[in-house]
Amino acid sequence: MAAVQTSGEKALNRVAIVAVLVITLIFLAPIYWIVSTSFKPRNLSTTIPPTIVFTPEVSPFVKLFTKRSQLREPPTAEEYAAAPWWERMVFDGGEKVVRDGKGNVQWSAYPNRFMNSLIVAITSTVLAVSMGTITAYGFSRFRVKGEADMLFFILSTRMLPPVVVAIPMFLMYRAVGLNDTHWGLIILYTAFNLSFSVWLMKGFIDEIPKEYEEAALVDGYTRMEAFFKIVIPEAATGIAATAVFCFITAWNEYAFALIMTNRRAQTAPPFIPSQVGSGLPDWTVIAAGTFLFLLPVAIFTFLLRNHLLRGMSFGAIRK
Amino acid sequence: MAHIQLKNVTKKFGNHTALRHLDLDIADGEFFVLLGETGAGKTTTLRIIAGLEKPTEGQVLIDGVDVADWGAAERDVALVLQQYSLYPRYTVRQNLEFPLKSKLRRVPDAEIAERVARVAKTLRIEHLLERKTDKLSGGEMQRVSIGRAIVRKPRVFLMDEPLSALDAKLREALRTELKNIQMNLGQTFLFVTHDQIEAMSMGDKIGVLNHGHLVQTGTPNEIYNNPKNTFVARAVGSPPMNLIDGKLVSGRAVMAPLNFELPYEGAANGNVEGRALTFGIRPEDLVVESGAPVEAKVHDVENHGVEKILTLRVGDAMLRATVPAQTHLAIEDAVRFSWNPEKVVLFDQKSGNSLKHAG
Ligand SMILES: Nc1ncnc2c1ncn2[C@@H]1O[C@H](COP(=O)(O)OP(=O)(O)OP(=O)(O)O)[C@@H](O)[C@H]1O
Numbered sequence: 001m002a003a004v005q006t007s008g009e010k011a012l013n014r015v016a017i018v019a020v021l022v023i024t025l026i027f028l029a030p031i032y033w034i035v036s037t038s039f040k041p042r043n044l045s046t047t048i049p050p051t052i053v054f055t056p057e058v059s060p061f062v063k064l065f066t067k068r069s070q071l072r073e074p075p076t077a078e079e080y081a082a083a084p085w086w087e088r089m090v091f092d093g094g095e096k097v098v099r100d101g102k103g104n105v106q107w108s109a110y111p112n113r114f115m116n117s118l119i120v121a122i123t124s125t126v127l128a129v130s131m132g133t134i135t136a137y138g139f140s141r142f143r144v145k146g147e148a149d150m151l152f153f154i155l156s157t158r159m160l161p162p163v164v165v166a167i168p169m170f171l172m173y174r175a176v177g178l179n180d181t182h183w184g185l186i187i188l189y190t191a192f193n194l195s196f197s198v199w200l201m202k203g204f205i206d207e208i209p210k211e212y213e214e215a216a217l218v219d220g221y222t223r224m225e226a227f228f229k230i231v232i233p234e235a236a237t238g239i240a241a242t243a244v245f246c247f248i249t250a251w252n253e254y255a256f257a258l259i260m261t262n263r264r265a266q267t268a269p270p271f272i273p274s275q276v277g278s279g280l281p282d283w284t285v286i287a288a289g290t291f292l293f294l295l296p297v298a299i300f301t302f303l304l305r306n307h308l309l310r311g312m313s314f315g316a317i318r319k
Numbered sequence: 320m321a322h323i324q325l326k327n328v329t330k331k332f333g334n335h336t337a338l339r340h341l342d343l344d345i346a347d348g349e350f351f352v353l354l355g356e357t358g359a360g361k362t363t364t365l366r367i368i369a370g371l372e373k374p375t376e377g378q379v380l381i382d383g384v385d386v387a388d389w390g391a392a393e394r395d396v397a398l399v400l401q402q403y404s405l406y407p408r409y410t411v412r413q414n415l416e417f418p419l420k421s422k423l424r425r426v427p428d429a430e431i432a433e434r435v436a437r438v439a440k441t442l443r444i445e446h447l448l449e450r451k452t453d454k455l456s457g458g459e460m461q462r463v464s465i466g467r468a469i470v471r472k473p474r475v476f477l478m479d480e481p482l483s484a485l486d487a488k489l490r491e492a493l494r495t496e497l498k499n500i501q502m503n504l505g506q507t508f509l510f511v512t513h514d515q516i517e518a519m520s521m522g523d524k525i526g527v528l529n530h531g532h533l534v535q536t537g538t539p540n541e542i543y544n545n546p547k548n549t550f551v552a553r554a555v556g557s558p559p560m561n562l563i564d565g566k567l568v569s570g571r572a573v574m575a576p577l578n579f580e581l582p583y584e585g586a587a588n589g590n591v592e593g594r595a596l597t598f599g600i601r602p603e604d605l606v607v608e609s610g611a612p613v614e615a616k617v618h619d620v621e622n623h624g625v626e627k628i629l630t631l632r633v634g635d636a637m638l639r640a641t642v643p644a645q646t647h648l649a650i651e652d653a654v655r656f657s658w659n660p661e662k663v664v665l666f667d668q669k670s671g672n673s674l675k676h677a678g
């Protein structure tokens with residue numbers, strides 16, 4: 001009987017589905033806005049009301065990846081004819097692509113900033129998750145003196161809003177030469193994520209029966225081997241979930257990236273809004289940069305989706 | 320091959336004492352069963368021998384060598400647990416290979432394959448070898464766990480209630496199988512259980528554990544016929560020994576408060592006369608026959624096939640007696656019974672200790 005729904009339950013179900021759809025649409029609207037703007041011609045990007053129907057073009061992406069300058073006068077017919085298709089798009093927008101003395105196209109800083117974001121986010125995620133897993137294992141499996149206090153201390157490092165320490169951190173970083181370096185941001189993000197990673201991983205490791213490792217110890221393996229052969233595969237789901245959370249935090253971080261970096265190690269979040277174009281802000285270029293910036297998290301989450309579905313329930317459903 | 324000794328082992332968890340001054344001696348090749356209720360300290364004893372837990376006090380000796388400083392890996396024991404002993408992500412074959420692939424042992428690949436094949440055959444799990452262990456039934460899992468222990472040829476097998484999660488039929492089958500394996504291997508087994516039938520049917524020797532205290536060790540016969548105290552008398556036997564309070568008065572057992580008398584022929588050494596005693600008699604040594612001295616009502620009849628177990632009501636006490644299956648008795652029938660006086664065990668009523676053991 002439990003599987004049979006009454007008509008009342010059915011109606012309730014429908015209402016729930018509609019509600020979920022509406023909420024999903026509300027959440028997706030800004031994403032649609034960004035994605036559509038990144039394919040709009042510049043003159044349609046700021047119309048009121050917003051243009052919904054338009055012919056999509058890739059000029060925002062061309063502009064995103066190249067260095068441009070304002071044209072004083074329109075290109076000559078030969079210049080225009082000699083230019084490749086993508087350069088014509090820049091001409092059409094009243095700008096020209098900057099070339100060096102040998103005629104090589106000058107790239108914009110975007111690819112480099114994007115790489116910085118990847119380097120910083122991936123490295124800090126790997127560090128936070130691996131250190132967090134080992135720490136959590138220690139707390140979970142051994143009698144640690146003052147365990148509760150230490151765990152609380154670890155958690156308490158999260159209670160302070162990070163921006164509060166931005167200025168002292170900036171001064172400290174400047175003193176030790178970590179300003180505008182990859183390692184500077186990596187250390188910072190690892191520190192942010194570590195407490196979270198320890199707590200989350202402790203929950204997952206507590207769920208793994210210690211009998212598995214003990215069986216391995218008795219079978220002639222060291223604690224280390226048992227950890228890698230038994231615990232890590234069992235904790236894979238938890239590691240995936242923790243990694244996604246850490247990656248998202250590091251990838252999206254704005255305030256510290258803005259303060260601590262300006263060129264060499266600058267990540268994409270502070271860079272994208274800084275490129276408001278030569279002259280008036282070109283929102284299509286900003287949208288294109290934002291759109292590409294959204295992709296890694298989406299891809300990363302998608303790749304780990306099987307682990308996440310189980311991991312997000314925080315071990316409630318293990319099978 | 321190993322001779323296991325525990326000397327004066329005490330284990331405390333915080334201020335809770337799990338084991339007190341435990342002395343245990345398990346001879347080489349012996350099937351030793353540790354019997355005890357839940358919380359008695361059985362698992363703790365095994366974990367201490369396996370090296371997963373350090374005793375608070377006392378020594379563990381394997382073949383006469385104190386192994387205090389040896390890790391679990393070096394002790395070369397095999398441990399079979401009630402549950403969670405198989406690695407869930409591995410196939411049955413990988414589980415069986417796992418202990419052989421340890422760096423400590425360095426078994427050549429060809430030998431690994433051969434040993435796994437032989438064990439799989441012994442335990443009839445050949446058809447399961449490529450299966451993932453989380454898809455196995457309880458009985459199959461326990462077979463594989465046992466297999467993982469025997470591929471290794473360890474010095475001693477430690478088994479923590481390996482059969483308790485199984486249904487009765489399977490338990491019985493695996494009981495016989497395990498006993499056969501032990502006899503074929505000729506190795507030392509320490510088997511832990513709270514099931515006295517398991518203990519009686521499998522053990523060469525039984526140790527009865529009560530609240531971390533080893534009450535009695537002996538062969539199943541000694542434990543059964545000559546329990547050291549009323550705790551053991553109650554713990555072993557199904558149904559357990561009848562215990563009746565009373566006194567010895569000039570060669571007769573006078574029950575009080577039950578108020579009946581039976582002849583007693585045992586050697587009454589000295590000061591037993593008049594002392595408050597508890598008479599212990601096994602159900603099979605209660606004789607139900609017409610003309611016997613004591614009258615009782617049949618309270619319940621349980622048919623066990625080969626025999627019937629009667630519950631007799633005497634006053635407000637219940638006594639158990641076994642009778643042949645052919646006996647026809649109905650509830651509330653009046654019957655008469657006596658006992659086999661040679662089989663009566665005397666316990667001091669206050670301490671519960673058997674007078675025979677006290678000397
Ligand atoms: N790690 C531990 N920390 C604290 N107390 C423990 C620990 N392990 C066991 N104990 C306690 O020690 C006592 C003996 O436990 P043990 O597991 O040896 O019992 P057992 O005889 O195996 O019982 P069961 O039949 O239920 O398995 C119990 O009271 C238990 O609560």
Ligand SMILES: [Mg+2]
Nearest residue numbers: 361362363479
């Ligand atoms: Mg136990």
